[in-house]
Amino acid sequence: MLNTTPSTTIAWVGTLQGVILILGGIVTGPIFDRGYIRELLIIGTIITVLGVMMLSLAHEYYQILLAQGICVGIGSAILYVPSITLVASRFQRRRALAVCIATSGTAVGGIINPIIFSNLQSKLGFAWATRILGFVTLAELLLAMTIMLPATRSKTPHSIRSLLDPTAFQDPAFMAFCLALFLMWIAYWVPFFLLPIFAQFKANASSNLAFYVLVIANAATIPGRFLAVPLSNKFGPARTMAAFALASSVLFFGWIAVGSIASTIVWAVLIALFMGPLAVIYPIIVPHLSPDKDLVGTRMGIxxxxxxxxxxxxxxxxxxxxxxxxxxxxKSQVFNGCCMLGGALLMVYVYYKMPRKA
Structure with missing residues (x-):
């Protein structure tokens, strides 16, 4: 459908969706703190499914950008941070494992959904393949709500608080943590967007094989996420995150030497294995950097x-x-390696500034 559109332009759809998804936490986090998790899950589900269904009607790039990038992005933003915050705040002893299981859905979806869509599209066409994924998404979100909502009904009046926590900006450890996330996430999504392009133009892979390189990378994030659990429990989440970020930075610099399809697949597995845990560990750290448990959602959003x-x-x-x-x-490999290295060094600082139990 977008055969004449440059791959870098198409990639903006996923980038915009990812940015909105995470950035939305600055609003949804405080709303979660006020006790409106039920409303967030219902509204987020409606908007997400609406975006997927509207995508099935799209024919032009701007329509895809609006449906997938913006509408699905907003719906996902309403769902993501409150859901992760709920898990991180309700589990104490096994918080790392709980967050790992919750965030692993991203990797599982990244494996299954593209394969389902690719097979359905060849048989039913783009429109109906997308609609079927929309119904699957609706079923998954309804199941998630039945599991989460009974335990989250608030019996106390909703408190009124600011959308921002002013004390967060006066907390050196938390500000260093945010700067570390900023630097790490400059590089975090790059392999997932760039690998298919790299495989085609650098490793001379076919478009079909380049697609499966990305699927393999998504699959490799799963063992990495579960590996982070015992390491976080033993060494603390801050030190564990610093170590994974350091290993990821080394891999970014090593990416320069990759040229064949075999080495590209090996590198994709390794970077996913070591970088995937970062998305699991950072929600575990936020409660340790929140002096008030009622502000966990707000600080998660920031x-x-x-x-x-x-x-x-x-x-x-x-x-x-x-x-x-x-x-x-x-050039981009060196740039992203430096950003990831900077994030790793900042996490060392965060470790020495945060409570010892972390």
């Missing part, structure tokens, strides 16, 4: 906004540094 801004910076800078047709990617 930190997520920092990550979203990093995502917004990362994609255009990476695109500007690359020359896809010539197979020149080393």
């Amino acid at each position: 930190s997520s906004a920092a990550a979203a801004l990093g995502t917004l910076v990362g994609f255009p800078v990476t695109s500007a540094l690359n020359d896809n047709e010539a197979g020149v990617f080393w």
Whole structure:
């Protein structure tokens, strides 16, 4: 449908959706703190499914951008931060495992949904393949609500508080944590957007094989996420996050030497294995950096906004540094490696500033 649209332009749809998803936490976090989790889940479900269904009617790039990038992005934003905050705030002893299981749905969806869509599209066409995914999404979200809502009905009056926590901006550890997320998330989504392009133009892979390189990378994030659980429990989430970020930065620099399809697949597995846990660990850290448990959602939203801004910076800078047709990617690889390294060093600072139990 978008055969004449450059791949970098198409990638903006996913980038915009990701930015809105994470940035929305700055609003939905405080709303969660006020006790409106039920309303957030219902509204988020409606908007997300509406966006997917509207996507099935799209024929032009701007229509896809509006439906998938903006509408689904807004719906997902309403759902994401409150759901993760709920898990992080309700589990104490096994918080790392609980957040790991909750966030692993992203990786599972990244494996299953593209394969389902690819097979359905070849048989039923784009419109009906998208509608079927919309109904699947609706069923999944309704199931999630039946599990979450009974335990989240508030029996106390909703308190009124600011959408922002002013004390957060006076907390050196929390501000360093937000800056670390900003730097890490400049690089975090780059492999997932760039790998298919890299596989085609640098490793000379077919478009079909390039698609499955991304699927393989999504699959590799799952063991990495579960690996983060025992490590976080033993060494603390801050040190564990610093270690994974450092390993990811080394892999970004090592990406420069990758040239064949075999080495591309190996690198995709390794970067997903070491970078995937970052999305699991940071929600675990936020409660440790929240002096008031009633502000966990607000601070989760602020930190997520920092990550979203990093995502917004990362994609255009990476695109500007690359020359896809010539197979020149080393500039963006060095840039993203430096950003991830900076985030790792900041997490070391956060570790020494946060409570010892973390």
